[in-house]
Amino acid sequence: MDKKIIPPPFKIKMVEAIRLIPRKEREDAIRKAGFNTFELKSEDVFIDLLTDSGTSAMSDNQWAGMMLGDEAYAGSKNFTNLKNAVNEVYEFPYVIPTHQGRGAEHIMSQALIKKGDIVPNNLYFTTRRVHQELAGGKWCDVSVKEATEAQSTFLFKGNIDIRKLHALILKARKEGVTIPYISMEACVNMAGGQPFSMGNLWDVRNISLKYRIPLYLDATRLVENAYFIQQREKGYWGCSIKEIVSQICSLCDGITVSAKKDALVNIGGFIALRDENVFQKMRELVVVWEGLHTYGGLAGRDLEAMARGIYEMVDDDYIAHRVKQVEALGGRLEKSGIPIVTPIGGHAVFLDAKRFVSHVPQKAFPAQALAAAIYVESGVRTMERGIVSGQHGNEPYDGLELVRLTIPRRVYTREHLDYVADGIIALYKKRGTIRGLKMIYAPKTLRFFQARFEEL
Numbered sequence: 001m002d003k004k005i006i007p008p009p010f011k012i013k014m015v016e017a018i019r020l021i022p023r024k025e026r027e028d029a030i031r032k033a034g035f036n037t038f039e040l041k042s043e044d045v046f047i048d049l050l051t052d053s054g055t056s057a058m059s060d061n062q063w064a065g066m067m068l069g070d071e072a073y074a075g076s077k078n079f080t081n082l083k084n085a086v087n088e089v090y091e092f093p094y095v096i097p098t099h100q101g102r103g104a105e106h107i108m109s110q111a112l113i114k115k116g117d118i119v120p121n122n123l124y125f126t127t128r129r130v131h132q133e134l135a136g137g138k139w140c141d142v143s144v145k146e147a148t149e150a151q152s153t154f155l156f157k158g159n160i161d162i163r164k165l166h167a168l169i170l171k172a173r174k175e176g177v178t179i180p181y182i183s184m185e186a187c188v189n190m191a192g193g194q195p196f197s198m199g200n201l202w203d204v205r206n207i208s209l210k211y212r213i214p215l216y217l218d219a220t221r222l223v224e225n226a227y228f229i230q231q232r233e234k235g236y237w238g239c240s241i242k243e244i245v246s247q248i249c250s251l252c253d254g255i256t257v258s259a260k261k262d263a264l265v266n267i268g269g270f271i272a273l274r275d276e277n278v279f280q281k282m283r284e285l286v287v288v289w290e291g292l293h294t295y296g297g298l299a300g301r302d303l304e305a306m307a308r309g310i311y312e313m314v315d316d317d318y319i320a321h322r323v324k325q326v327e328a329l330g331g332r333l334e335k336s337g338i339p340i341v342t343p344i345g346g347h348a349v350f351l352d353a354k355r356f357v358s359h360v361p362q363k364a365f366p367a368q369a370l371a372a373a374i375y376v377e378s379g380v381r382t383m384e385r386g387i388v389s390g391q392h393g394n395e396p397y398d399g400l401e402l403v404r405l406t407i408p409r410r411v412y413t414r415e416h417l418d419y420v421a422d423g424i425i426a427l428y429k430k431r432g433t434i435r436g437l438k439m440i441y442a443p444k445t446l447r448f449f450q451a452r453f454e455e456l
């Protein structure tokens with residue numbers, strides 16, 4: 001028996017039909033969508049790897065919890081259950097629910113950043129950076145250089161470059177500029193779903209304590225990061241995912257979370273904190289933007305599903321299967337000579353468009369063009385993570401040019417992912433036919449969601 005196949009640690013008891021529309025209709029659909037996969041209709045998509053955000057399959061246990069929603073305006077028992085889950089798994093005493101991750105980022109940024117501050121980050125996440133900037137802060141990259149090297153096989157591309165961070169702090173002090181907090185993301189999405197190591201987190205924590213600058217994590221993909229620490233870092237092999245998650249949290253002052261990822265729900269998020277004063281401040285803001293501090297823009301049933309998802313996400317068998325499923329897809333592509341980002345990330349396989357369509361220059365949006373071509377070839381929806389997502393106005397950008405194949409949790413089988421790999425391998429053989437794009441419309445912020453293109 002092939003030992004490498006790990007069967008899913010669940011069975012399926014409800015199904016949703018999907019359909020592959022004919023190629024001619026796919027060509028029409030992508031043109032109508034302005035060659036932007038965000039503008040496609042879900043019913044025109046066969047296998048949807050756009051994102052793993054809010055696309056998880058909930059368990060029978062979570063669905064059962066949905067029927068126990070206590071829809072009281074204040075003090076719902078589902079909030080108590082959520083608070084207990086966060087206390088137990090992340091081990092933070094204070095919890096503020098929000099409608100999703102960006103709601104949490106908005107509140108954290110508005111509460112802590114003032115105009116002229118600088119915020120060090122390990123690369124960036126789109127919404128997190130926008131909220132830091134809208135609050136008047138200046139985003140500063142302190143990621144290790146391997147983070148943007150698609151071909152580097154470094155195991156912890158999510159690390160912060162300690163020397164860069166240190167230099168930034170000294171410079172800020174000299175110039176009298178405030179650093180309100182250090183912002184660190186788990187399993188850095190923009191680097192390809194790449195983890196930080198516990199050793200690096202300790203180093204960052206020591207700097208944070210030495211200079212009295214709080215450390216706040218974007219813990220949206222903390223469980224996947226914990227899995228990589230367990231698998232790759234010396235001394236953690238015998239630890240459970242839950243133990244590693246709690247150790248990570250013990251090294252920081254608070255977290256923001258989009259529960260639409262790790263926590264296996266379709267909507268939800270939260271902030272968790274250790275400092276009571278910071279908690280009071282953010283609690284005042286949540287009632288302005290999200291909803292009362294015991295529901296934060298969510299129904300009681302959503303809070304319950306999130307509470308139950310938090311316990312399920314730290315199941316060792318579940319998370320091993322999830323990450324291995326991503327690894328199996330990436331492994332097949334890699335074996336066929338498709339250029340991908342290595343090591344393979346926790347939630348997604350990233351195609352390196354600069355090498356896949358090397359005849360398309362960056363100003364003709366290679367990753368955007370490749371994502372559109374994959375849809376036409378196979379009905380599979382993916383997402384651009386390159387200059388369209390990365391560039392902000394007219395700043396220079398020579399970073400990564402990636403297409404993300406994101407695997408929703410507990411949704412697709414190995415056969416689905418084999419189909420995806422077959423389609424990409426077939427497309428790679430005729431990659432010379434893929435044409436670059438011209439941008440004909442771009443919104444001012446987060447342009448990748450709504451930008452439109454024409455074929456060159």
Ligand SMILES: *Cc1c(COP(=O)(O)O)cnc(C)c1O
Nearest residue numbers: 100101102125127218220258260
């Ligand atoms: C998805 C995500 C967010 C934003 O969360 P939403 O729930 O989409 O608002 C923030 N940070 C990271 C790392 C994410 O993956």
